[in-house]
Amino acid sequence: MRTGAGDRIDTHTGYMLVRLGVAAAALFDDALIPLNLRGRHVKVMGHIHDGTPSQQDLCRLTGMDRTTMVAVVDDLERLGHARRERSATDRRKHVVILTAEGAAALTEALRLLAEAQEELLSPLPAAERDQFHDLVSRLFAARAGE
């Protein structure tokens, strides 16, 4: 967009980045439809695969709101992918546990997500995909504190 005497202000990289992010999110959400899951469910399942955190722990790990976490764990329980149990050491807490079906669903979900990512990045040859991964990682890492 021209705004002055021939000089061009670039806001395109950021704009395209926003749009790509939205497209990627939609692609991922679509990929998970067959499993009746959203990205956030997979994220949570990933964490309860590695341990048995409380819902509060999950909030800290994922940055999600506590009330949203209630709904996500509700969903996972309803689907049989996880269950809640009162913590033995602190009865305020619900530890969240991945079931066997949940583990299977997680594996399948990751496969579907990897497929979707493959589609997203398919316009780039392998070497440049690595480059892209590297650059994105560095930008992402730089914002880690936020």
Add this chain to the structure above:
Amino acid sequence: MRTGAGDRIDTHTGYMLVRLGVAAAALFDDALIPLNLRGRHVKVMGHIHDGTPSQQDLCRLTGMDRTTMVAVVDDLERLGHARRERSATDRRKHVVILTAEGAAALTEALRLLAEAQEELLSPLPAAERDQFHDLVSRLFAARAGE
């Protein structure tokens, strides 16, 4: 996240891309707060800077919904950045016109957005910023039809 016998399924690039997109959107929206604008307003102002499209034209150009466009043009009119006029050739249409104040606001908005993008990309040295721009452009272009 490990899911099997040592093999690692990468869904990180896409995930980080989504998060970066969200962060960029937030950065851009924040940058525009002093002008009481959102990204979509600037997008629309950009188009009415280049011509005098109808609201319907703007919908086609931006991909926004017709009802959302009403609100956006309402905002721009209220701020004095644009005004509506009945088209002389088709009195169903409202052509949207950028005012002098709107043009000034657009310039300032683009400056603020460029600043925000500079901050976003600041973790990368100039050469790699160009690389990143190139890669993002190509992924973006590949999705143009959607």
Add this chain to the structure above:
DNA sequence: CGCCGGTTATCAGTAGTGCTGACTATCAGT
């Protein structure tokens, strides 16, 4: 001319989202 299907802009109502605030149960410290 008068009718009619299609288009433009608008508004009300709706569904989905994520959050705040209130509430209960529980903990740790006094």
Add this chain to the structure above:
DNA sequence: ACTGATAGTCAGCACTACTGATAACCGGCG
């Protein structure tokens, strides 16, 4: 026992973007 803090839950709110209905207007056709 009393106090302040924390975990989980729920109702309600604010925001978003949309669907559907409406009024004004266009172009064409009998």
